[in-house]
Amino acid sequence: xxxxxxxxxxATEDYVFGTAPSPFLEACRDRLPATGRALSLADGEGRNxxxxxxxxxxxxxxxxxxxxLAKARRLAAERGVAIRTEQADMLTWTWPDQSFDxxxxxxxxxxxxxxxxxxxxxxxxxxxGGLLLFEGxxxxxxxxxxxxxxxxxxxxxxxxxxxxxxxTITRMEERRMDGEMVVKKKLNVLAVKP
Numbered sequence: 001x002x003x004x005x006x007x008x009x010x011a012t013e014d015y016v017f018g019t020a021p022s023p024f025l026e027a028c029r030d031r032l033p034a035t036g037r038a039l040s041l042a043d044g045e046g047r048n049x050x051x052x053x054x055x056x057x058x059x060x061x062x063x064x065x066x067x068x069l070a071k072a073r074r075l076a077a078e079r080g081v082a083i084r085t086e087q088a089d090m091l092t093w094t095w096p097d098q099s100f101d102x103x104x105x106x107x108x109x110x111x112x113x114x115x116x117x118x119x120x121x122x123x124x125x126x127x128x129g130g131l132l133l134f135e136g137x138x139x140x141x142x143x144x145x146x147x148x149x150x151x152x153x154x155x156x157x158x159x160x161x162x163x164x165x166x167x168t169i170t171r172m173e174e175r176r177m178d179g180e181m182v183v184k185k186k187l188n189v190l191a192v193k194p
Contacts, residue, residue, distance in 0.1 A: 046072020
């Protein structure tokens with residue numbers, strides 16, 4: 001989807017994906033460092049980045065939608081936390097080397113060649129000991145996303161090259177999206193950079 005499409009989707013008072021973080025992210029609370037830098041990729045309206053800031057992390061929320069980032073800043077103010085936002089396309093962003101203790105990479109859907117390069121960049125931006133918290137739609141889900149952009153357990157070791165996968169979980173998630181309840185199978189991965 002284009003920047004214009006996302007801006008139009010987020011140009012509403014309501015939060016398209018709600019304000020609660022990913023259930024997987026919440027379940028990883030005890031795995032997070034007490035302090036450190038976190039990058040929340042394709043964070044849209046900020047629900048995951050704002051939650052990470054509430055856990056005491058210094059968060060950079062990255063998204064290419066100005067409308068989404070404005071809502072992320074609003075949500076952070078409502079929750080009494082600080083986040084930094086940057087409007088950028090994660091595919092062309094200049095990734096800092098070994099700079100983040102946590103990368104939250106959730107719910108983006110890219111063609112395989114682009115996806116592989118993105119995961120290499122994620123691994124490179126993590127500091128030693130850093131955590132990747134990943135969530136994607138499982139290939140068993142039939143929705144509007146092209147099948148080649150969805151994820152399977154078998155592809156994750158290759159995508160997480162240079163990281164140690166500690167957990168791989170599949171689960172069903174029911175969530176309000178665009179005012180409707182939807183159910184999707186999610187693939188979650190927790191990986192650590194040695």
